[in-house]
Amino acid sequence: MAETDVDNQKLIRRLKSIEGHVRGIQKMVAEDAYCIDIVNQIQAVQAALNKVSTAILDHHLHTCVTTAIRGEDATERERVISEVLNVFNAKSK
Amino acid sequence: MAETDVDNQKLIRRLKSIEGHVRGIQKMVAEDAYCIDIVNQIQAVQAALNKVSTAILDHHLHTCVTTAIRGEDATERERVISEVLNVFNAKSK
Amino acid sequence: MAETDVDNQKLIRRLKSIEGHVRGIQKMVAEDAYCIDIVNQIQAVQAALNKVSTAILDHHLHTCVTTAIRGEDATERERVISEVLNVFNAKSK
Amino acid sequence: MAETDVDNQKLIRRLKSIEGHVRGIQKMVAEDAYCIDIVNQIQAVQAALNKVSTAILDHHLHTCVTTAIRGEDATERERVISEVLNVFNAKSK
Numbered sequence: 124m125a126e127t128d129v130d131n132q133k134l135i136r137r138l139k140s141i142e143g144h145v146r147g148i149q150k151m152v153a154e155d156a157y158c159i160d161i162v163n164q165i166q167a168v169q170a171a172l173n174k175v176s177t178a179i180l181d182h183h184l185h186t187c188v189t190t191a192i193r194g195e196d197a198t199e200r201e202r203v204i205s206e207v208l209n210v211f212n213a214k215s216k
Numbered sequence: 217m218a219e220t221d222v223d224n225q226k227l228i229r230r231l232k233s234i235e236g237h238v239r240g241i242q243k244m245v246a247e248d249a250y251c252i253d254i255v256n257q258i259q260a261v262q263a264a265l266n267k268v269s270t271a272i273l274d275h276h277l278h279t280c281v282t283t284a285i286r287g288e289d290a291t292e293r294e295r296v297i298s299e300v301l302n303v304f305n306a307k308s309k
Numbered sequence: 310m311a312e313t314d315v316d317n318q319k320l321i322r323r324l325k326s327i328e329g330h331v332r333g334i335q336k337m338v339a340e341d342a343y344c345i346d347i348v349n350q351i352q353a354v355q356a357a358l359n360k361v362s363t364a365i366l367d368h369h370l371h372t373c374v375t376t377a378i379r380g381e382d383a384t385e386r387e388r389v390i391s392e393v394l395n396v397f398n399a400k401s402k
Numbered sequence: 403m404a405e406t407d408v409d410n411q412k413l414i415r416r417l418k419s420i421e422g423h424v425r426g427i428q429k430m431v432a433e434d435a436y437c438i439d440i441v442n443q444i445q446a447v448q449a450a451l452n453k454v455s456t457a458i459l460d461h462h463l464h465t466c467v468t469t470a471i472r473g474e475d476a477t478e479r480e481r482v483i484s485e486v487l488n489v490f491n492a493k494s495k
Binding site for chain 1: 228242259275276279299303
């Protein structure tokens with residue numbers, strides 16, 4: 124199994140756990156749990172999603188971005204850099 | 217059906233849609249989709265979760281917080297106010 | 310001196326320190342400091358601003374929001390609650 | 403004047419304007435302005451700081467990061483990539 128496949132398996136496991144977490148929050152809502160407890164669980168899911176995003180961005184910088192920056196195609200270099208900035212920006216709004 | 221039940225049904229529907237979205241992201245990872253496309257979908261899920269948090273906080277301010285602030289128990293008033301601040305803080309880190 | 314005046318003095322001192330911090334960042338830029346060091350200082354300023362926001366929101370919940378919610382004017386109650394939600398939302402985008 | 407100098411002048415001008423904005427907020431506090439108006443101004447300063455961060459990160463990706471990734475020093479490549487991830491992470495907490 125290639126390294127990337129192993130990494131993908133890890134990411135999918137984390138996303139499955141996040142999916143289960145979201146299902147748990149539905150149950151909390153259905154059972155009229157305390158609002159603040161629900162909001163705290165939602166924030167926990169968001170933190171878990173941030174970790175997945177960071178792992179993917181880490182992989183991306185080591186692969187596509189590195190390849191593009193080492194390549195000779197200036198347009199492609201610009202494209203990958205501006206994509207990374209957009210992701211950063213979407214966070215920081 | 218009480219108004220709260222209707223609201224809960226709406227929230228659960230939104231959370232089910234978020235759960236499906238997370239499942240879709242797993243599929244993207246399994247199919248080796250482009251990293252930035254995956255990160256964008258994760259950020260879309262986080263935005264959808266923010267809307268759910270805001271809806272719950274809205275309900276909370278109109279119910280528990282209003283009851284506590286109108287009540288005579290100063291400790292309880294402090295408790296609900298400090299919970300709201302904590303939620304705000306967790307966002308703003 | 311009223312309690313609020315004391316609190317205001319504290320907030321103003323913190324904002325003066327933030328102002329000095331921003332001036333320091335200008336100097337870093339002028340002296341061509343390392344980009345990441347500058348970005349880290351900007352994030353430190355944003356964290357300091359978050360603390361000021363939280364302190365002001367804390368005060369606001371204990372004063373205006375409490376008065377409005379205890380009052381008989383339903384429109385005013387709605388107004389203060391929706392303002393708090395807007396502040397929360399602006400954070401969470 | 404080198405291109406970088408021109409860019410630095412622009413950044414410094416933006417930071418001077420942010421500094422003035424922070425001074426304006428001190429005045430609002432001193433004059434007992436409405437809490438929510440003050441918090442809104444703080445959030446506007448934070449948005450302006452985000453724009454400065456993004457501009458610096460943009461420059462950084464085009465210069466130091468590009469140089470390091472094109473270079474032969476694997477440790478240095480790792481260092482710049484992990485710095486970019488840290489900045490992203492500090493945002494996303």
